[in-house]
Each structure stands twice: as structure tokens, then as C-alpha cells.
Amino acid sequence: MRTIKEGSPYPRGASFDGKGTNFALFSDHASSVTLCLFNKDGSSETERIQLKECTNGVWHGYLDDIKPGQLYGYRVDGSWAPTEGQRFNQNKLLLDPYARKLSGAIKWDDSLYGYTISDAADADLTMDERDSASFMPKAIVIDPATLVKSKKPNIRWPKTIIYEAHVKGLTMQHPLIPHDIRGTFAALSDSALISHLQKIGITAIELLPIHAFSQDRHLLEKNLANYWGYNTLSFFAPEPDYMNSGELEEIAKTVDTLHQAGIEVILDVVYNHTCEGNHLGPTLSFKGIDNLSYYRELPGNPRYYDNLTGCGNALNTSHPKVLQMVMDSLRMWATVYGIDGFRFDLALTLGRNENGFSRDHALFHAMLQDPILTKCKLIAEPWDVGPGGFQLGSFPPGFSEWNGDYRDVTREFWTGKEGTLSKFANRFAASSDLFNEQHRRPWSSVNFITAHDGFTLHDLVSYNEKHNDANGEDSNDGANDNRSWNCGAEGETDSTEINALRSQQKRNFLATLFLSQGIPMLLAGDELNNSQSGNNNTYCQDNEIGWVNWDKADDSLIDFVGDLAALRKEHNAISRAEFLTGKLNEQGNSDVSWFNVNGEAMSDEQWNDPNNKAVVVKFVSKDKNECAVLVCINASHVEVEAKLPDDDQHKWKQLIDSTLSEADTTAQTAIKLAPRSLRIYESNTPT
Structure with missing residues (x-):
């Protein structure tokens, strides 16, 4: 029989030290935690080992002969009392929240749910006793010493130009990238793509979520996919489908190659919720490990989640161990992979406590005092769907923010709406009315005309209405208020006059974006006339609708963007480090x-x-x-x-x-x- 030593409660996760592996899992309310080992392909559970030591809510143990490559998961026992917020079910195999690499994917089956699925209103109150191991991905013990470290470009904020892109969508149809690496991290380091990014003056590529995420069951049943990836399964493991080689080194090498080209890498991270959904969602990890600690429950009714995100649940970042998990994840990506910054999806949720949103939330303080993260670019999406869910300009100094008001006002102005000039001027000048306090800087405003969520630039000037039929929701999904103008015809047209006007409007939007004070963010493909055929919500379109179409590239538009980027970098009057004042300088000129x-x-x-x-x-x-x-x-x-x-x-x-x-x-x-x-x-x- 295998001997397990006491081990250590920190670091959490599976930590190989060259001889054996320490396992540590936080569960404050569990009565027991069992480590489950699997064979190489994860098809057979070979051993169960109970972790008998628990220190400050962390269960831990050390095994001498566990080496990198070992597959594992957990079973956690405790009270099954959903009305009290407890959903322990030892029949369910659970993924380690600190897993660094995954084997396999979720295979949807009713056994993945902690309760027995039925049409009954109280179905979630009945425990399901089927074993879910056969349908669960497994965590893999890794050797962290094998990863590559890179020297960061350290681009100054005022000279930053961001390019928002999807790992797969950006590269799947690129004609010069080898077919066998398209859609992966390896493709991002291809010289053809990097040359293009350099040509248009990009200094940072912001990647849609690369954390391992779930393919939602309801989407797969409709032959669709969770394309964008905003449904996180693991905050430490990369999405396996994005690794061509299957090795973690591929990510670090890609980041290093981009760094050598003078391009930083920013990750769009989703710490606000997980893929386990609401009380009727599956039990894959956090829900079965310690539901009361990891998630926010409705006050006075812990059977249900406080759905601040619109995705079924919200992580409880006010809990010290959950806060620690977020911090550990951020530091790992910054140090192990060399990531330069983070864009926080629905960041308002991260700063909520029992009294609502607070810019003084402990998580923000933790980030802003951290010697690693303070060197990273931190960008907040300043909204969620909870009470007071739009807080643009409310994040603490040290954070930049996606300026959704800049997008809306700039669209209104160029589509000819009356009475917008004054508002436009404010947004054009870095939105000092929102950000110029507590010594914040113009780069607090991340300006954008388009982003992954909404129309592309081409569609913005080609459609008055969304056309989301392919999503299978009768076009009830996606925003209805797009502030777009089709220039005289809905969709593609042969009219020379209309197409000329559309091209001119694109250039107006792009020039405005690059000339505005603050930080410009360009949506990948906008410089290529990329279209989504009027679909403004391609979250489920892992196909030609959602992928960037390089065949429509217009060299003149590419050159136009490159000229704007060069102009911005050359003129400090545009890419300023201080807010505009209108006051005269020593030469008698106003800024x-x-x-x-x-x-x-x-x-x-x-x-x-x-x-x-x-x-x-x-x-x-x-x-x-x-x-x-x-x-x-x-x-x-x-x-x-x-x-x-x-x-x-x-x-x-x-x-x-x-x-x-x-x-x-x-x-x-x-x-x-x-x-x-x-x-x-x-x-x-x-x-």
C-alpha cells in the first residue's frame, strides 16, 4: 500500500519537487478529501488516497513516487444540503482548481451533475449517485522547470496600441500560415502574422480567453460551440485545443517570439464566474469542492447563486482563499509564461462585496501592491449585470478601463447624430471627466470602436440591424442598440457610391481611434475589411463566420492603419502621458x-x-x-x-x-x- 506523507498546505495544486509531488486542495467545509490517480489515458482509476491532513482549510499530502505526467482528480465528501448551499457529492470526480495542464475534455453526460436531472422543480435537491469520472477531464502533474522565460518589451503605456484577437479566429484562415498549426499558439508566432502586426504598428496583442474552458452542452446539442471561451473551467491550465504540440512550452515560446518582435501579450481573463453555471449546472470542480466558499449565494437563500454575471454564478472574491487563487493564477501567467497584462472580464463582479461594488475591494488592493502585477498592464471591463452594473471611471488608480462610452459616442458622432459634438470632444480627449482624478493618466481610458462583442468595423458601416440567425436564437441574442449605419443599403452591395462611403467611414473611425487621447484598441480584422455578415454575437460561431477572413484584405486600408500608428508613435502631442489642460505653456501655446x-x-x-x-x-x-x-x-x-x-x-x-x-x-x-x-x-x- 502506498505511503502518503504529511506534505504542505502551500503551494496549492500538485507541486513536483524533483522527487515526488505535494498535493494541496482548499475545502473549508469538507469532511474528507480523496486523491484519485488514473492511468496514462485517463480511462481507468488506479488508486484512491485519502488526504488526512488539513491545515487552515487546505487538505494536503505528499507522495514520493508521483512524477510529471501522472493524471489525477479529487473526490470531496461533506454535507449534501443544497438549501444550505452545500453540494458535496463524493460520486463526482472533481478537477483541481490549480491544475496546470489537462488531459481530455468534458464528455457531456447526466452523471456530471451532482443532482438527478428531472423536470421536477426541486430536482437539484436529490443527490445523483452515478460516478462521473469517465466523462471528466483529468489534471496532469507537470514539471514547471521545463518552461521558457522571456524578456518583456515593457512598452510604455502612452505608446501602447492594442490588437484584440482570438487565438483560433485570427489564424485559421491566414493563407501563409501552415495548415497544421492554424488555430494554435504556434500560429501566433508565425513570421507572416508577426510581420503583419508590425506593419500596422501593434505593440500589444490582447487574446480572448485562453484559460481552459467548457464546450457548453446546449451549444453542442445545436452543433454550435463556445467559441469565445468565456466559460472558464481552469484558471491555471491553458485551453488544450490551442496547443499544437500539446506541450505547455508552446505558449511560453510563442510569447517569447512576440516579445522579440516588440509585441506584448495581454490575456482576457474570466475570474468573475465559472462554467458550472447555476444551481442546475454541472458539478465539475468548485461546486463540489466547497460551494459555499467559492461562489456567491443569494443572501438568505443559499440554494441559489447571486448571478451578477448573467452566466449563472459569480466567484466569491471576498473569500481570502478565492482571492488567493486569483492572485496565484495571475502571478503564474505573468512569471511562468511572461504575460504582460490582463483584461478583466466583468471586472465589476471582482470588486463586489455584501454592500455592492467597491474600488477599495481587497482583491484590487492585493493586485496593486503586488510587485509582479504592478508591472503588468491591468485593464478592467467596468460593468456586469448586477445592481449599479455600469461603473466606468470608478476603478482605482493603477487600472485602465474599457471605455464603452467612447465607443457609443464616437459611433453616434460619425453616423451623424445631432447634439453629440461636445460629448465627442470629451471622449476624443481621453475622457478626463471620467478619469482625471487621483493622479490617474490618460491611458486609464482604453478606447475602442469595435470589439469581439458586437459588429466588426465593416459590419458597423454595412448593417443597420443585427443578423444573428446562425446562432439559433431567433436573433434574440446580441445587442439591439448598435449605433450603426449601413450607408444606404443593408449588407453587401454592388453600389460603387455606397461602398466608397463605407470605406471612407471606416477610415474616419480608424483615424479618430488613433488620434484620440488615451489608448487605442483595434479589433483584429478591422484593418482587413473583415465581416461577420452582420452577426454581432459570434460567441458560438467557431467557423468562417467568427474567423478573420484574410482574403478580403485591402492593402490600402492596411497601409492607412500603419500610417496612423506611425503618426501616433511619432507625435507625443497625440500619445500624451498627461491629460490635456488647455493652459498656455512657456512658448505661449496651449496643449x-x-x-x-x-x-x-x-x-x-x-x-x-x-x-x-x-x-x-x-x-x-x-x-x-x-x-x-x-x-x-x-x-x-x-x-x-x-x-x-x-x-x-x-x-x-x-x-x-x-x-x-x-x-x-x-x-x-x-x-x-x-x-x-x-x-x-x-x-x-x-x-
Whole structure:
């Protein structure tokens, strides 16, 4: 019989030390914890070993002869009392929350549920006694010493340009990437893809969830898939389908290759909920290990979950051991794989306690004092579906935030909505009304026009309505308020005039994004005219609908994005490290000046004029050796004659015109701005 030693309660998970493996699992309410060992392919359970030691709620034990490659899981016993929030069921094999690598995938079967499935209203109160091991993925003991470490680029926030992408979707249809690695981490390090990212000036690629996630049963039954991956199964293990080699080193090597190319890697992480769903969901890990500790229950009725996320459950980040798990996960990805930053999905949930959201939540304090995480870029999605579920601008200094209001206002402005000029100017100037407090910086605002959730840029100018028929939900899914404009025809058209207008609108949106103060985030494929055929919710479309179509690439649009990125990197007046003040500097110049089409300073009346859709903006860097930048904007449907600001010392050189007219390098005092167009000028001498 195998001898188990006392072991240690920390680190949690399975830790190989070169000789044997320590196992540690947190369950504050369990009566017993059993370690289950499996053969190499996970088809047979070979041994059960009870962990007899429990220290501060962590069950632990050490086995001398357990080496990397060993498959394992847990069975946890305790009270079966769903009305009290207890859902222990030792018949269910449970995945280690700290598993670093997985073998196999979920094979959906009724035995994966802790209760016996039926149509009864109280079905979840009856324990199911079937063994679920045959249908569960298993954790694998790994040797952490084999992973590669990389030197991070450490791109300064003001010079950051983010590219939001899906590991699979970005690479599946790339014509130059070998077929056998498409859809995997290995494809992200392909030279053809990296060359493209460099050409368009990307400094950071933000990846949709790569944590191991579940393929939802109801989606598979409809021949669909959990494509986006926002239903986490494990916070420490990568999604196996994204590893071409099957080895963890593939991720670290990919990150290292991107780093060598000067590109940082940011992960979209989902610590707000898990794939176990509500009280009728499966028992795969946390629910069976310690339901009361890991999840938020409804106050006064712990049978049900406090569904702050809209996904059935919410992690209880107020519990110290759950908070510790999140921190351990973040530190692992940052140190072992070299990840440069994290975008926190539904981050509002992470900062909730019994009194609602708090920017002073213990988890935020833990992140912001951590010597590893404070060097990472931390980006919050500042909303969830709970009470007071939109808190843009409310996160503590040290966090940047997805600026959903920037997206909405910018769309409204360029689609011609009246009365939006003043709001647009605020968002264009880094939303200082939301972020300029407690010494926060302009990069607190992550600006975007489009993201994975919603229309692509091409579809934004091609559809008035969503077209989500392929999702099988009668188009009841996805946002209804898209603030889009099809330019005169719904969907694809042969009209030369409409297509020309759509192309110009794309350039207007892109130029606005790259010229705005704050941090630009570009959706992968927007520079390629990528379309999802009007589907604004491709979460379940792991196919050509959801994948980036490289065949539609327009070299002129790619070059346009590259020019904008180069302009942004070159001019500190645009990529500022400080909020704009409007005050005069030592040279007598203001860092920002707003002019009407007559070349005069904008008045309050003009800002509030609902019909005014044109403005001229002058940006001046605090660097006296840098040239000023002039942005001329006309979002109206008619041509506007605009007088350039009087400047005896400087003349203006045209750099970019969204109509793609030939650049006029001669000095001009007045210009004709075409309908729905934008021009960028540079002073011929430093300010």
C-alpha cells in the first residue's frame, strides 16, 4: 500500500519537487478529501488516497513516487444540503482548481451533475449517485522547470496600441500560415502574422480567453460551440485545443517570439464566474469542492447563486482563499509564461462585496501592491449585470478601463447624430471627466470602436440591424442598440457610391481611434475589411463566420492603419502621458485648442449647437522641438469650408485625408472638408 506523507498546505495544486509531488486542495467545509490517480489515458482509476491532513482549510499530502505526467482528480465528501448551499457529492470526480495542464475534455453526460436531472422543480435537491469520472477531464502533474522565460518589451503605456484577437479566429484562415498549426499558439508566432502586426504598428496583442474552458452542452446539442471561451473551467491550465504540440512550452515560446518582435501579450481573463453555471449546472470542480466558499449565494437563500454575471454564478472574491487563487493564477501567467497584462472580464463582479461594488475591494488592493502585477498592464471591463452594473471611471488608480462610452459616442458622432459634438470632444480627449482624478493618466481610458462583442468595423458601416440567425436564437441574442449605419443599403452591395462611403467611414473611425487621447484598441480584422455578415454575437460561431477572413484584405486600408500608428508613435502631442489642460505653456501655446470652421475658438453656443458637426483641433506637445498636429473633422453630410487657425510662425502640411485625396504639401489658410471626412495636418516647424 502506498505511503502518503504529511506534505504542505502551500503551494496549492500538485507541486513536483524533483522527487515526488505535494498535493494541496482548499475545502473549508469538507469532511474528507480523496486523491484519485488514473492511468496514462485517463480511462481507468488506479488508486484512491485519502488526504488526512488539513491545515487552515487546505487538505494536503505528499507522495514520493508521483512524477510529471501522472493524471489525477479529487473526490470531496461533506454535507449534501443544497438549501444550505452545500453540494458535496463524493460520486463526482472533481478537477483541481490549480491544475496546470489537462488531459481530455468534458464528455457531456447526466452523471456530471451532482443532482438527478428531472423536470421536477426541486430536482437539484436529490443527490445523483452515478460516478462521473469517465466523462471528466483529468489534471496532469507537470514539471514547471521545463518552461521558457522571456524578456518583456515593457512598452510604455502612452505608446501602447492594442490588437484584440482570438487565438483560433485570427489564424485559421491566414493563407501563409501552415495548415497544421492554424488555430494554435504556434500560429501566433508565425513570421507572416508577426510581420503583419508590425506593419500596422501593434505593440500589444490582447487574446480572448485562453484559460481552459467548457464546450457548453446546449451549444453542442445545436452543433454550435463556445467559441469565445468565456466559460472558464481552469484558471491555471491553458485551453488544450490551442496547443499544437500539446506541450505547455508552446505558449511560453510563442510569447517569447512576440516579445522579440516588440509585441506584448495581454490575456482576457474570466475570474468573475465559472462554467458550472447555476444551481442546475454541472458539478465539475468548485461546486463540489466547497460551494459555499467559492461562489456567491443569494443572501438568505443559499440554494441559489447571486448571478451578477448573467452566466449563472459569480466567484466569491471576498473569500481570502478565492482571492488567493486569483492572485496565484495571475502571478503564474505573468512569471511562468511572461504575460504582460490582463483584461478583466466583468471586472465589476471582482470588486463586489455584501454592500455592492467597491474600488477599495481587497482583491484590487492585493493586485496593486503586488510587485509582479504592478508591472503588468491591468485593464478592467467596468460593468456586469448586477445592481449599479455600469461603473466606468470608478476603478482605482493603477487600472485602465474599457471605455464603452467612447465607443457609443464616437459611433453616434460619425453616423451623424445631432447634439453629440461636445460629448465627442470629451471622449476624443481621453475622457478626463471620467478619469482625471487621483493622479490617474490618460491611458486609464482604453478606447475602442469595435470589439469581439458586437459588429466588426465593416459590419458597423454595412448593417443597420443585427443578423444573428446562425446562432439559433431567433436573433434574440446580441445587442439591439448598435449605433450603426449601413450607408444606404443593408449588407453587401454592388453600389460603387455606397461602398466608397463605407470605406471612407471606416477610415474616419480608424483615424479618430488613433488620434484620440488615451489608448487605442483595434479589433483584429478591422484593418482587413473583415465581416461577420452582420452577426454581432459570434460567441458560438467557431467557423468562417467568427474567423478573420484574410482574403478580403485591402492593402490600402492596411497601409492607412500603419500610417496612423506611425503618426501616433511619432507625435507625443497625440500619445500624451498627461491629460490635456488647455493652459498656455512657456512658448505661449496651449496643449489643445478647439476651433470652429472660421478659425476662431469654439464658443459655448457652438459646442451646444445640435447641428454643429465640424471642429478643428490643434494638439501641441510639451516638447518644444516637436511639431503641432491639426485635426480637421466634418461629420456632417455636406461639404464644409474650414479656415485653419491663424499662425504667423507655422504653416500646415497635410499628412492624412480620410477621402484618400492626394496630399497637398503647400501652405493653406482655408480648406474644403468633404462630407463625413477627416484630415490631419502637421506644422512645418516645431512649436
